[in-house]
Amino acid sequence: MGRKSKNKQAAPPSLDEFQGKKPVYEVGSKRKRGNTAGTDSKKSKKPVEDFEEELASDEEKEGSEKEVTEAKKSLFDDSEDEMSAAEGDEFYDSDNGDQARFSDDSDDEEALSAANMEAMSMRLDEELEDEEDDAEAELMETNIAQPRANNVLPSAEEEEERNHLAPDVTIIRTRILEIVKVLEDFKNLGEEGRSRSDYTVQLIKDICDYYGYNPYLAEKLFNLFSPSEAIEFFEANEIARPVTIRTNTLKTRRRDLVQALINRGVNLQPIGTWTKVGLQIFDSQVPIGATPEYLAGHYILQAASSFLPVMALAPQEGERVLDMASAPGGKTTHIAALMKNTGCIFANDFSKPRTKSLIANIHRLGCKNTIVCNYDAREFPKVIGGFDRILLDAPCAGTGVISKDPLVKMNRTEKDFIQLPHLQKQLLLSAIDSIDANSKTGGYVVYSTCSVTVEENEMVVDYALRKRPNVKLVETGLEIGKEGFTSYRGKQFNPKLKLTRRYYPHTYNVDGFYVAKFKKVAPSIHDISKAGSKEKEDRARAEEEEEKSLINDDFASFDADQDKEMIEKTKKRQLKKKGINVHAKGAKAAIKKSGSPKEELTKEE
Numbered sequence: 061m062g063r064k065s066k067n068k069q070a071a072p073p074s075l076d077e078f079q080g081k082k083p084v085y086e087v088g089s090k091r092k093r094g095n096t097a098g099t100d101s102k103k104s105k106k107p108v109e110d111f112e113e114e115l116a117s118d119e120e121k122e123g124s125e126k127e128v129t130e131a132k133k134s135l136f137d138d139s140e141d142e143m144s145a146a147e148g149d150e151f152y153d154s155d156n157g158d159q160a161r162f163s164d165d166s167d168d169e170e171a172l173s174a175a176n177m178e179a180m181s182m183r184l185d186e187e188l189e190d191e192e193d194d195a196e197a198e199l200m201e202t203n204i205a206q207p208r209a210n211n212v213l214p215s216a217e218e219e220e221e222r223n224h225l226a227p228d229v230t231i232i233r234t235r236i237l238e239i240v241k242v243l244e245d246f247k248n249l250g251e252e253g254r255s256r257s258d259y260t261v262q263l264i265k266d267i268c269d270y271y272g273y274n275p276y277l278a279e280k281l282f283n284l285f286s287p288s289e290a291i292e293f294f295e296a297n298e299i300a301r302p303v304t305i306r307t308n309t310l311k312t313r314r315r316d317l318v319q320a321l322i323n324r325g326v327n328l329q330p331i332g333t334w335t336k337v338g339l340q341i342f343d344s345q346v347p348i349g350a351t352p353e354y355l356a357g358h359y360i361l362q363a364a365s366s367f368l369p370v371m372a373l374a375p376q377e378g379e380r381v382l383d384m385a386s387a388p389g390g391k392t393t394h395i396a397a398l399m400k401n402t403g404c405i406f407a408n409d410f411s412k413p414r415t416k417s418l419i420a421n422i423h424r425l426g427c428k429n430t431i432v433c434n435y436d437a438r439e440f441p442k443v444i445g446g447f448d449r450i451l452l453d454a455p456c457a458g459t460g461v462i463s464k465d466p467l468v469k470m471n472r473t474e475k476d477f478i479q480l481p482h483l484q485k486q487l488l489l490s491a492i493d494s495i496d497a498n499s500k501t502g503g504y505v506v507y508s509t510c511s512v513t514v515e516e517n518e519m520v521v522d523y524a525l526r527k528r529p530n531v532k533l534v535e536t537g538l539e540i541g542k543e544g545f546t547s548y549r550g551k552q553f554n555p556k557l558k559l560t561r562r563y564y565p566h567t568y569n570v571d572g573f574y575v576a577k578f579k580k581v582a583p584s585i586h587d588i589s590k591a592g593s594k595e596k597e598d599r600a601r602a603e604e605e606e607e608k609s610l611i612n613d614d615f616a617s618f619d620a621d622q623d624k625e626m627i628e629k630t631k632k633r634q635l636k637k638k639g640i641n642v643h644a645k646g647a648k649a650a651i652k653k654s655g656s657p658k659e660e661l662t663k664e665e
């Protein structure tokens with residue numbers, strides 16, 4: 061059961077209603093509009109830039125013409141070149157634009173335009189402040205005499221009885237909120253004879269039932285937060301993030317793009333003061349993925365959080381930069397823009413199909429300093445080294461982009477959180493070894509993921525710091541973001557991990573993300589290593605064995621005896637797809653002999 065099934069039943073109270081607060085944002089409400097991407101929802105908004113004011117006054121003249129209040133417009137053409145990771149393969153990136161849709165806005169809602177956005181935004185902030193004051197007062201009152209929460213947890217008989225019935229999501233929702241309340245004040249509210257873990261176990265079970273997660277992932281994500289923050293996180297994963305675009309400064313200026321899009325009936329606003337190129341789209345009369353400006357490469361549909369790793373990388377003109385896992389190129393093209401098409405970018409990706417969308421984006425956005433390559437990035441620096449800066453936007457479990465790909469909720473298992481971190485660690489070491497420690501302008505590696513788990517983030521970074529003492533963590537230079545963990549569930553990390561940055565959907569209304577920035581301070585023996593991915597794999601296995609961490613044996617090895625049958629079947633299927641008769645004379649031998657048997661067959665036939 062997932063949360064969607066609940067919609068037909070009576071609406072249960074929200075967490076904020078339950079706690080005496082009003083929600084910070086709601087789908088399709090004015091509140092959501094006021095909640096600019098990348099702006100901490102609890103803080104007041106700063107004024108938008110001057111040019112928006114100019115545009116606003118222009119727009120005022122034609123205000124009524126530009127009212128764009130039609131409900132639910134599907135804004136995007138399924139543009140192939142910004143292929144979503146979910147479509148392509150198991151890896152995630154946060155720029156899955158085609159998932160973004162607008163929700164219905166109520167008819168009586170005042171249309172937001174460049175002319176009134178400032179006023180509306182201020183009004184919303186004022187309302188929010190009032191609501192927060194009321195909520196605080198209410199909470200104070202409630203705190204005076206909180207009764208013990210009896211019968212929050214179901215008795216054994218109730219459980220048994222319920223096993224035969226369809227789950228009632230209203231009951232589950234209410235219980236989730238009650239348990240959160242108890243856990244936040246266990247001493248006073250906990251029922252006698254019940255432990256904290258009794259409540260936690262029931263809460264995680266309810267989270268699985270209500271939001272549709274598998275128990276393993278629900279617990280992993282729950283453990284990242286306090287109980288109430290965890291529910292905010294799960295709630296935020298049910299809501300689409302704002303639709304955002306990045307101005308391609310190789311082709312236009314943001315103010316010109318704003319004017320062009322307003323003329324086409326697009327309601328938009330700068331994302332926040334932390335980016336000079338981002339725009340949030342509220343509503344549009346035209347498909348955002350098919351405007352002439354889009355086709356001319358003046359912008360790219362890109363999640364706001366995807367700007368952050370590139371901003372942290374801060375590439376300079378004339379540098380040599382490697383984007384290790386670059387498809388479909390949202391970040392590569394941003395790097396090219398910051399470098400003003402000078403220097404040289406190596407845009408690498410291991411997936412050949414994904415390099416098609418990478419190449420398409422590079423062409424559309426007019427990047428002229430970029431070379432596309434198709435290596436397993438663990439092969440670096442054997443392929444080429446000596447870079448000034450490297451971005452490793454690593455393949456990850458995608459736990460930061462669940463609102464775009466809800467399948468993550470059920471599909472991610474324990475195995476993923478062993479295999480992916482293992483790959484991420486190897487890739488990060490390769491990145492470090494491929495940097496020129498004597499670079500005059502750089503010497504930096506940025507590691508990022510669109511996942512929020514500690515295994516894929518702090519643990520990977522901590523591992524790299526231990527294995528490569530010739531690097532140190534430095535400030536990311538990013539204005540927003542929470543500090544990385546320096547300890548987690550009894551595990552201590554390098555204290556400098558606090559320099560890394562975490563992003564969550566419920567705090568910044570952006571996709572969940574993680575960013576760490578390293579500076580290489582000295583060369584090391586590994587820099588000249590000619591080891592390829594295979595040797596590195598073996599070495600990493602040996603090292604992890606030593607450290608007694610577990611790596612599943614089936615990771616990266618497909619030639620075990622029990623796999624033989626499967627390998628042959630796959631080969632046959634590939635041959636059939638290519639139109640080759642698998643029953644032809646000699647086909648069997650060719651299948652056995654070769655990984656790419658086409659040539660063999662042609663010869664034999």
Ligand SMILES: C[S@@+](CC[C@H](N)C(=O)[O-])C[C@H]1O[C@@H](n2cnc3c(N)ncnc32)[C@H](O)[C@@H]1O
Binds near residue numbers: 386390391414453456
């Ligand atoms: C998070 S996505 C990258 C998104 C990209 N940076 C962007 O902004 O558009 C991760 C990418 O890693 C690639 N990948 C996975 N394993 C790899 C490896 N061993 N070497 C290089 N790339 C790899 C996947 O094909 C995928 O495109």
